[in-house]
Amino acid sequence: MPFDAIVVGGSFAGLSAATYIARGRRSVCVIDTGSPRNRFAAASHGFFGQDGSDPRAMIAQARAQLATYPQVTFVAGEATDACVGEDFTVTLATGETLHAARLVLAHGISDVLPDLPGLAQRWGKSVLHCPYCHGYEFAERKLGVLAVSPLSAHQALLIAEWGPTTLYLDGGAMPDEATCARLVQRGIEIEPAALAALSGPGETLSGAHLTDGRTVAIDALYLAPRSRLNGPLAERLGCVLDEGPFGPVIRTDAAKLTTVVGVYAAGDIARAPHSVSWAVADGVTAGVSVHQSLAFAGLAA
Ligand SMILES: Cc1cc2nc3c(=O)[nH]c(=O)nc-3n(C[C@H](O)[C@H](O)[C@H](O)COP(=O)(O)OP(=O)(O)OC[C@H]3O[C@@H](n4cnc5c(N)ncnc54)[C@H](O)[C@@H]3O)c2cc1C
Numbered sequence: 004m005p006f007d008a009i010v011v012g013g014s015f016a017g018l019s020a021a022t023y024i025a026r027g028r029r030s031v032c033v034i035d036t037g038s039p040r041n042r043f044a045a046a047s048h049g050f051f052g053q054d055g056s057d058p059r060a061m062i063a064q065a066r067a068q069l070a071t072y073p074q075v076t077f078v079a080g081e082a083t084d085a086c087v088g089e090d091f092t093v094t095l096a097t098g099e100t101l102h103a104a105r106l107v108l109a110h111g112i113s114d115v116l117p118d119l120p121g122l123a124q125r126w127g128k129s130v131l132h133c134p135y136c137h138g139y140e141f142a143e144r145k146l147g148v149l150a151v152s153p154l155s156a157h158q159a160l161l162i163a164e165w166g167p168t169t170l171y172l173d174g175g176a177m178p179d180e181a182t183c184a185r186l187v188q189r190g191i192e193i194e195p196a197a198l199a200a201l202s203g204p205g206e207t208l209s210g211a212h213l214t215d216g217r218t219v220a221i222d223a224l225y226l227a228p229r230s231r232l233n234g235p236l237a238e239r240l241g242c243v244l245d246e247g248p249f250g251p252v253i254r255t256d257a258a259k260l261t262t263v264v265g266v267y268a269a270g271d272i273a274r275a276p277h278s279v280s281w282a283v284a285d286g287v288t289a290g291v292s293v294h295q296s297l298a299f300a301g302l303a304a
Pocket residue numbers: 011012013014015016017034035036037038039040041042043044046047048049050080081082083109110111112114126127132136137233234269270271272277278279280282
Protein backbone atom coordinates (compact mmCIF):
# COMPACT_ATOMS: atom_id res chain seq x y z
CA MET A 4 0.00 0.00 0.00
CA PRO A 5 1.67 3.28 -1.06
CA PHE A 6 2.02 6.11 1.47
CA ASP A 7 0.66 9.56 0.79
CA ALA A 8 4.19 10.83 1.43
CA ILE A 9 7.67 9.58 2.16
CA VAL A 10 10.06 11.83 4.05
CA VAL A 11 13.76 11.00 3.68
CA GLY A 12 15.52 12.27 6.81
CA GLY A 13 14.00 12.30 10.28
CA SER A 14 15.64 15.28 11.92
CA PHE A 15 14.58 18.92 12.30
CA ALA A 16 13.28 19.47 8.76
CA GLY A 17 11.96 15.97 8.12
CA LEU A 18 10.08 15.55 11.40
CA SER A 19 8.54 19.01 10.99
CA ALA A 20 7.31 18.14 7.50
CA ALA A 21 5.98 14.77 8.65
CA THR A 22 4.16 16.37 11.60
CA TYR A 23 2.15 18.66 9.31
CA ILE A 24 1.41 15.84 6.85
CA ALA A 25 0.20 13.62 9.70
CA ARG A 26 -1.86 16.42 11.23
CA GLY A 27 -3.51 16.69 7.80
CA ARG A 28 -4.50 13.02 8.33
CA ARG A 29 -2.32 11.73 5.47
CA SER A 30 -0.10 8.67 5.78
CA VAL A 31 3.59 9.43 5.95
CA CYS A 32 6.70 7.27 6.19
CA VAL A 33 9.87 8.77 7.70
CA ILE A 34 13.12 7.08 6.68
CA ASP A 35 16.12 8.03 8.80
CA THR A 36 19.70 6.99 9.52
CA GLY A 37 19.89 8.93 12.80
CA SER A 38 22.91 11.18 12.15
CA PRO A 39 21.85 14.85 12.32
CA ARG A 40 24.47 17.37 11.27
CA ASN A 41 24.80 18.93 14.74
CA ARG A 42 25.34 15.60 16.51
CA PHE A 43 28.88 16.75 17.38
CA ALA A 44 27.58 19.56 19.63
CA ALA A 45 26.32 18.99 23.19
CA ALA A 46 23.97 21.98 23.00
CA SER A 47 21.92 23.61 20.26
CA HIS A 48 21.44 27.36 20.57
CA GLY A 49 18.87 29.81 19.29
CA PHE A 50 15.79 27.67 18.68
CA PHE A 51 12.63 29.15 20.17
CA GLY A 52 12.07 27.83 23.69
CA GLN A 53 14.92 25.30 23.44
CA ASP A 54 18.04 27.46 23.64
CA GLY A 55 20.90 25.32 24.99
CA SER A 56 19.06 21.99 24.67
CA ASP A 57 20.79 18.77 23.63
CA PRO A 58 20.02 18.46 19.89
CA ARG A 59 19.52 14.71 20.11
CA ALA A 60 16.99 15.19 22.94
CA MET A 61 15.14 17.78 20.82
CA ILE A 62 14.88 15.31 17.94
CA ALA A 63 13.90 12.43 20.26
CA GLN A 64 11.09 14.52 21.75
CA ALA A 65 9.76 15.56 18.34
CA ARG A 66 9.93 11.97 17.14
CA ALA A 67 8.10 10.67 20.23
CA GLN A 68 5.35 13.24 19.72
CA LEU A 69 5.07 12.34 16.02
CA ALA A 70 4.88 8.63 16.88
CA THR A 71 1.55 9.21 18.62
CA TYR A 72 -0.10 9.83 15.21
CA PRO A 73 -1.40 6.56 13.74
CA GLN A 74 -0.71 7.86 10.19
CA VAL A 75 3.08 7.74 10.78
CA THR A 76 5.49 4.92 9.99
CA PHE A 77 9.18 5.10 10.90
CA VAL A 78 11.83 3.19 9.00
CA ALA A 79 15.34 3.07 10.49
CA GLY A 80 17.61 2.84 7.48
CA GLU A 81 19.16 4.54 4.49
CA ALA A 82 17.31 5.59 1.35
CA THR A 83 19.80 4.88 -1.42
CA ASP A 84 17.79 5.62 -4.54
CA ALA A 85 14.55 7.21 -5.70
CA CYS A 86 12.74 7.42 -9.02
CA VAL A 87 9.55 8.81 -10.52
CA GLY A 88 6.98 6.60 -12.25
CA GLU A 89 3.26 6.41 -11.60
CA ASP A 90 4.24 7.32 -8.05
CA PHE A 91 7.59 7.72 -6.29
CA THR A 92 9.68 4.68 -5.49
CA VAL A 93 12.31 4.91 -2.76
CA THR A 94 14.85 2.11 -2.46
CA LEU A 95 16.41 1.31 0.91
CA ALA A 96 19.92 -0.02 1.48
CA THR A 97 18.31 -3.39 2.24
CA GLY A 98 16.90 -3.48 -1.31
CA GLU A 99 13.34 -3.02 -0.06
CA THR A 100 11.25 -0.48 -1.98
CA LEU A 101 8.62 1.92 -0.65
CA HIS A 102 6.08 3.89 -2.66
CA ALA A 103 4.35 7.25 -2.16
CA ALA A 104 2.41 9.94 -4.00
CA ARG A 105 4.74 12.68 -2.74
CA LEU A 106 8.35 12.81 -1.64
CA VAL A 107 10.06 15.16 0.82
CA LEU A 108 13.84 15.21 0.80
CA ALA A 109 15.17 16.31 4.22
CA HIS A 110 18.35 14.28 4.43
CA GLY A 111 20.71 17.09 5.34
CA ILE A 112 24.29 17.80 4.39
CA SER A 113 27.74 16.79 5.64
CA ASP A 114 30.59 19.15 6.35
CA VAL A 115 33.85 18.38 4.56
CA LEU A 116 36.43 19.30 7.19
CA PRO A 117 40.05 20.19 6.36
CA ASP A 118 42.56 17.48 7.12
CA LEU A 119 44.28 19.34 10.00
CA PRO A 120 45.41 17.16 12.95
CA GLY A 121 43.34 17.97 16.05
CA LEU A 122 40.50 19.65 14.13
CA ALA A 123 37.90 16.92 13.54
CA GLN A 124 37.68 15.77 17.16
CA ARG A 125 36.97 19.36 18.28
CA TRP A 126 34.24 20.00 15.66
CA GLY A 127 31.11 21.32 17.38
CA LYS A 128 32.99 21.82 20.67
CA SER A 129 35.83 24.33 20.21
CA VAL A 130 36.11 24.23 16.39
CA LEU A 131 32.90 25.80 15.14
CA HIS A 132 31.09 27.05 12.08
CA CYS A 133 28.54 29.61 13.31
CA PRO A 134 28.95 32.38 15.87
CA TYR A 135 25.18 32.72 16.34
CA CYS A 136 25.08 29.04 17.35
CA HIS A 137 28.29 28.89 19.38
CA GLY A 138 29.77 32.39 19.67
CA TYR A 139 28.27 33.67 22.90
CA GLU A 140 29.95 30.89 24.90
CA PHE A 141 33.40 32.04 23.70
CA ALA A 142 32.82 35.80 24.00
CA GLU A 143 35.96 37.84 24.70
CA ARG A 144 38.17 34.73 24.47
CA LYS A 145 41.00 34.25 21.92
CA LEU A 146 39.20 33.55 18.65
CA GLY A 147 40.49 32.40 15.27
CA VAL A 148 39.11 31.96 11.78
CA LEU A 149 40.63 29.38 9.47
CA ALA A 150 40.81 30.58 5.87
CA VAL A 151 39.20 27.89 3.72
CA SER A 152 37.63 30.10 1.03
CA PRO A 153 37.43 33.75 -0.04
CA LEU A 154 34.43 34.04 2.35
CA SER A 155 36.70 33.42 5.35
CA ALA A 156 37.87 37.03 5.55
CA HIS A 157 34.23 38.11 5.76
CA GLN A 158 33.70 35.50 8.48
CA ALA A 159 36.62 36.99 10.42
CA LEU A 160 35.08 40.47 10.14
CA LEU A 161 31.93 39.04 11.74
CA ILE A 162 33.60 36.88 14.40
CA ALA A 163 35.44 39.97 15.72
CA GLU A 164 32.05 41.01 17.09
CA TRP A 165 32.47 38.24 19.72
CA GLY A 166 36.12 38.81 20.70
CA PRO A 167 39.73 39.43 19.61
CA THR A 168 40.19 37.55 16.35
CA THR A 169 43.08 36.21 14.27
CA LEU A 170 42.60 35.17 10.63
CA TYR A 171 44.75 32.09 9.98
CA LEU A 172 45.63 32.10 6.29
CA ASP A 173 47.17 28.62 6.67
CA GLY A 174 49.76 29.36 4.01
CA GLY A 175 47.10 30.58 1.56
CA ALA A 176 46.85 33.84 -0.37
CA MET A 177 46.73 37.19 1.42
CA PRO A 178 43.31 38.88 0.95
CA ASP A 179 43.22 41.87 -1.44
CA GLU A 180 44.28 45.31 -0.23
CA ALA A 181 40.74 46.56 0.45
CA THR A 182 39.86 43.47 2.49
CA CYS A 183 43.13 43.70 4.46
CA ALA A 184 42.31 47.33 5.26
CA ARG A 185 38.89 46.30 6.60
CA LEU A 186 40.46 43.50 8.67
CA VAL A 187 42.97 45.94 10.17
CA GLN A 188 40.20 48.48 10.82
CA ARG A 189 38.34 45.76 12.73
CA GLY A 190 41.48 44.97 14.79
CA ILE A 191 41.90 41.50 13.27
CA GLU A 192 45.38 39.99 13.21
CA ILE A 193 46.45 38.14 10.09
CA GLU A 194 48.60 35.02 10.57
CA PRO A 195 50.05 33.96 7.19
CA ALA A 196 51.89 30.76 8.30
CA ALA A 197 50.54 27.29 7.57
CA LEU A 198 48.98 25.38 10.46
CA ALA A 199 50.49 22.05 11.54
CA ALA A 200 47.99 20.98 14.23
CA LEU A 201 45.53 22.05 16.90
CA SER A 202 45.90 20.94 20.51
CA GLY A 203 44.41 21.26 23.97
CA PRO A 204 43.08 19.08 26.76
CA GLY A 205 40.30 16.79 25.53
CA GLU A 206 37.88 18.63 23.25
CA THR A 207 39.12 22.02 24.50
CA LEU A 208 41.32 24.10 22.23
CA SER A 209 44.33 25.94 23.63
CA GLY A 210 47.02 25.99 20.94
CA ALA A 211 47.36 26.47 17.19
CA HIS A 212 50.71 25.01 16.11
CA LEU A 213 52.27 26.60 13.03
CA THR A 214 54.64 24.84 10.65
CA ASP A 215 57.36 27.40 11.45
CA GLY A 216 57.49 26.06 15.02
CA ARG A 217 55.46 28.75 16.79
CA THR A 218 52.38 28.00 18.91
CA VAL A 219 49.62 30.62 19.19
CA ALA A 220 47.19 30.59 22.14
CA ILE A 221 43.57 30.16 20.99
CA ASP A 222 40.24 29.20 22.60
CA ALA A 223 37.93 28.72 19.60
CA LEU A 224 38.52 28.33 15.87
CA TYR A 225 35.76 29.10 13.34
CA LEU A 226 35.57 27.93 9.75
CA ALA A 227 32.94 27.69 7.03
CA PRO A 228 33.75 24.35 5.38
CA ARG A 229 32.45 23.02 2.07
CA SER A 230 29.44 20.75 2.37
CA ARG A 231 27.94 17.95 0.30
CA LEU A 232 24.42 16.58 0.11
CA ASN A 233 23.91 13.34 2.06
CA GLY A 234 23.38 11.03 -0.89
CA PRO A 235 22.43 11.20 -4.56
CA LEU A 236 18.62 11.17 -4.31
CA ALA A 237 18.02 14.70 -5.62
CA GLU A 238 20.26 14.12 -8.63
CA ARG A 239 18.73 10.69 -9.28
CA LEU A 240 15.27 12.28 -9.34
CA GLY A 241 16.45 15.00 -11.73
CA CYS A 242 16.13 17.92 -9.28
CA VAL A 243 18.06 21.03 -10.33
CA LEU A 244 20.90 21.93 -7.95
CA ASP A 245 22.42 25.38 -7.55
CA GLU A 246 25.88 26.18 -6.28
CA GLY A 247 25.49 27.81 -2.85
CA PRO A 248 28.14 29.59 -0.79
CA PHE A 249 29.24 26.33 0.88
CA GLY A 250 28.20 23.64 -1.61
CA PRO A 251 25.29 22.34 -3.69
CA VAL A 252 21.74 23.46 -2.77
CA ILE A 253 18.57 21.82 -4.10
CA ARG A 254 16.55 24.49 -5.95
CA THR A 255 13.08 25.02 -4.44
CA ASP A 256 10.29 27.59 -4.77
CA ALA A 257 8.51 29.36 -1.90
CA ALA A 258 6.48 26.17 -1.24
CA LYS A 259 9.74 24.13 -0.97
CA LEU A 260 8.79 22.32 -4.20
CA THR A 261 11.85 21.26 -6.20
CA THR A 262 12.03 21.45 -9.97
CA VAL A 263 10.48 17.94 -10.09
CA VAL A 264 6.70 17.93 -9.57
CA GLY A 265 5.75 16.09 -6.36
CA VAL A 266 9.26 16.27 -4.86
CA TYR A 267 9.81 18.76 -2.03
CA ALA A 268 13.07 19.57 -0.21
CA ALA A 269 13.57 21.13 3.21
CA GLY A 270 16.35 22.01 5.64
CA ASP A 271 20.07 22.42 4.99
CA ILE A 272 19.87 20.68 1.60
CA ALA A 273 17.61 23.40 0.20
CA ARG A 274 18.94 26.64 1.65
CA ALA A 275 21.87 28.67 2.87
CA PRO A 276 22.51 29.81 5.54
CA HIS A 277 21.56 27.01 7.90
CA SER A 278 20.02 26.65 11.36
CA VAL A 279 17.63 24.43 13.26
CA SER A 280 15.01 27.20 13.19
CA TRP A 281 15.19 27.57 9.43
CA ALA A 282 15.17 23.78 8.93
CA VAL A 283 12.04 23.48 11.05
CA ALA A 284 10.37 26.38 9.23
CA ASP A 285 11.19 24.88 5.84
CA GLY A 286 9.92 21.50 7.03
CA VAL A 287 6.61 23.05 8.04
CA THR A 288 6.34 24.75 4.63
CA ALA A 289 7.09 21.50 2.80
CA GLY A 290 4.63 19.53 4.95
CA VAL A 291 1.81 21.99 4.39
CA SER A 292 2.61 22.15 0.66
CA VAL A 293 2.56 18.37 0.36
CA HIS A 294 -0.74 18.19 2.22
CA GLN A 295 -2.42 20.87 0.10
CA SER A 296 -1.10 19.38 -3.15
CA LEU A 297 -2.79 16.10 -2.13
CA ALA A 298 -5.96 17.78 -0.88
CA PHE A 299 -6.46 19.82 -4.05
CA ALA A 300 -5.23 17.23 -6.58
CA GLY A 301 -7.70 16.68 -9.39
CA LEU A 302 -9.90 19.69 -8.56
CA ALA A 303 -10.99 21.79 -11.53
CA ALA A 304 -8.71 24.79 -11.94
C1 LIG B 1 28.64 21.32 14.76
C2 LIG B 1 27.33 21.98 14.43
C3 LIG B 1 26.63 22.65 15.43
C4 LIG B 1 25.44 23.30 15.12
N1 LIG B 1 24.81 23.99 16.10
C5 LIG B 1 23.64 24.63 15.82
C6 LIG B 1 22.98 25.39 16.83
O1 LIG B 1 23.46 25.52 17.97
N2 LIG B 1 21.81 26.01 16.50
C7 LIG B 1 21.26 25.91 15.25
O2 LIG B 1 20.19 26.47 15.02
N3 LIG B 1 21.88 25.17 14.27
C8 LIG B 1 23.04 24.54 14.54
N4 LIG B 1 23.68 23.82 13.55
C9 LIG B 1 23.02 23.67 12.23
C10 LIG B 1 22.00 22.52 12.31
O3 LIG B 1 22.66 21.34 12.71
C11 LIG B 1 21.35 22.29 10.94
O4 LIG B 1 20.88 23.50 10.39
C12 LIG B 1 20.18 21.30 11.10
O5 LIG B 1 20.64 20.08 11.67
C13 LIG B 1 19.53 21.03 9.74
O6 LIG B 1 18.47 20.14 9.91
P1 LIG B 1 18.07 19.15 8.73
O7 LIG B 1 16.87 18.42 9.23
O8 LIG B 1 18.01 19.87 7.45
O9 LIG B 1 19.31 18.13 8.59
P2 LIG B 1 19.97 17.18 9.66
O10 LIG B 1 19.71 17.65 11.04
O11 LIG B 1 21.40 17.03 9.26
O12 LIG B 1 19.20 15.80 9.50
C14 LIG B 1 19.27 15.01 8.35
C15 LIG B 1 18.76 13.62 8.74
O13 LIG B 1 18.68 12.81 7.57
C16 LIG B 1 19.28 11.56 7.82
N5 LIG B 1 19.74 11.00 6.53
C17 LIG B 1 20.78 11.41 5.77
N6 LIG B 1 20.84 10.70 4.64
C18 LIG B 1 19.82 9.82 4.69
C19 LIG B 1 19.38 8.81 3.80
N7 LIG B 1 19.96 8.60 2.60
N8 LIG B 1 18.31 8.05 4.17
C20 LIG B 1 17.68 8.27 5.36
N9 LIG B 1 18.08 9.23 6.23
C21 LIG B 1 19.13 10.00 5.90
C22 LIG B 1 20.38 11.86 8.81
O14 LIG B 1 20.78 10.71 9.54
C23 LIG B 1 19.71 12.91 9.69
O15 LIG B 1 18.98 12.31 10.75
C24 LIG B 1 24.90 23.21 13.81
C25 LIG B 1 25.60 22.52 12.82
C26 LIG B 1 26.81 21.93 13.11
C27 LIG B 1 27.58 21.24 12.02
